Amino acid sequence: MGLEDDLTGMLAESVHELSPPVSAMVAEGKRAGRRRLKIRRSLQAVGAAAVVAALVSTVAVLGPRPGGSDTVQAAGPATGAGTGSSAPASVPSAGGAGRGGSSTSPSPSPSVPAEPATADLSWQAMLKILSDLLPPGAHLGNLDPFAVKFRTGADARYIELQYNDGHGASTVMVEVSRGGRPSPVTCENWGGGSDEGTRKPGYEKPACLFEQLPDGGTLRSFVTGTDVAGLYDEMVHLVRPDGVTVSVTAANATLDQYTGQGGLPITVTRDRPPLGLAGWKDVARSPKWQFKVPQSVADAGVAFARTVSRFPCPKDAKKADCVID
Template identity: 35%
Template structure:
């Protein structure tokens, strides 16, 4: 019994020493709970800021689980030019369109023509910039497997409907004063003109001029747009006065299609204007006529 009574006292004393400090545990639990709530609020606020930053920044690149980057799209793409660099691609917006000028018209002519030719002998007097109703005009030599032939582009606005209605008659009346004064090769189109109404309300004009003494003549096509704009293309079988081939290059049907190309715009992309300036600087010029002031010739 004495042994059992001694063991009982020892157990009772051990249990009394293990009594937990309940008050201190409650206070510590309160402190931990408050810290956790503050952390949750900070995490929620940081996630919101990150979400706003992602939306504002647009597409982001995140690594996938293998470490390779992948693009996360944040919206539809916009028109831009992308140039690479040491720090990654830089995106710049395309500048707004600009008014057409004779260099930009020359660039469009270069884009429309088949590859393999080159421009020579720009006529600085016939080539000109904006006038009252004329937007631009270009007269230039074109070499393609032969001596140069003349190509002409003229663009006008504010063309009257009456001018469209009488286009062929006026052309024919003007040509009647000359008729063929030089040789025309057999099988080559005769002088004359025709018009055709297009589905959009425009009018397509196609004509062939009479020959000069030297056998020179031109294919002439015009697009009369419903809004009063006019685009005219002329292609010769040589330079004015002398023929170097039986007929102008490509033929009337090709030029009829070419004049309807949408690139003949009165406002062009800034990149086209810049390319035209660069192209114009590489084309040789004919001398400015002595009878006209130098200011009347393009530089």
């Protein structure tokens, strides 16, 4: 897919009365709403100032991504994404079977009532949930406050940061949303599998998979084509029966700080994104992604977020644009 198609997709976001075929083309060009972030970087790098200015006026969320390299280790071991925690096994009572005597049945453990979900899902809670769902040894850092600020709303929560599993950092994006229009993109009309840059032998092949889940939800998974820098994504898009959508994107690269010195602010760090599609499916299907969470999760998120490094605010943005605490 050419750069012209990507620009058409970005500029068409503000048009709400589109016919279905045009909507499908727009969705394809946006790479499910994420690739526009990378395309603007490319435009900046080649000095397309006039086009960038037009994009800024049309899509407020687009902006240069500042960067850094500090990472922190995510707290906690991995949990089984997509399943609830197992109940503890019942413990036999102290009055067990005596020698030559009668035995008593183990006393059932009293059930612990679940903590009510009374707190709003915050970006801090999302960080903690994500860290708990990742394998042991995960490192999270370089949270992008600018992206968090402008992609968070009444019906959307968003985080964007770098995840390093020890084999190269990856920019990861997680969005939890509700009430949006159904995406017109299907595997039949998806056009995100073409390469603009080099696809190395170790890269995954472009793919689109659609699954109808037993609970009535749908799951779409993608391996995208490469962009001009050689970056490609693994993407998972879950639509649940309760109307909540969970989207996860992981790259084989990092979106770095744009310095204005030329060159692409993208670093390809590995042949394949971490976890793989199966792993990101498990992350997306975790029942922990809810708009209301227990207060303990919200509190743990605030504490964990203090340990996660952040990108500085972009030079062309107001400081208020990066205030998320």
